[in-house]
Amino acid sequence: MRLLVGCMCGYFRNSRRNARGAETFILLQSFTTYKEKNEIMKTTKLVMLVMTIAVALFILIPNLSWAGDDGATLYKAKCAACHGADAAGKPAAKIPSLISDEAKKKSDADLTKAVAETAKHPAPVKGLAADDVKAIVTYVRSLQK
DSSP: OHHHHHHHHHHHHHHHHHHHHHHHHHHHHHHHHHHHHHHHHHHHHHHHHHHHHHHHHHHHGGGSGGGOOOHHHHHHHHTHHHHOTTSOOBGGGTBOOSSSHHHHHSOHHHHHHHHHHOTTSOHHHHTOOHHHHHHHHHHHHHHHO
């Protein structure tokens, strides 16, 4: 009987050691898992940050002022609604043609002054920078040919 009790006590003693070893293994495994999860979270946050910056730049770059607006783009955006895509104007609405003989006779300075100072022009046209007005005048001259 004593042998049996001793065997059983040894069995339970070993089971307890195995259980402690298993506990330690589980703790180490959960620590490793936590560490790996933490690294994955850091990587995910970094990827999200990079993607956010990329999307922001994709949206903002076309709207930056240094994006290089040429005269044709500016004319289509600011002038074509009234003067027409071909710059022929609308005589019925008393909007002058920019390709008429009268307009061809005007100097570049006169056209620049007309663009910047005409009372009937809307505020966005009057507020154009000097370089933009010069680009529009150059484009109108190319239409006159």
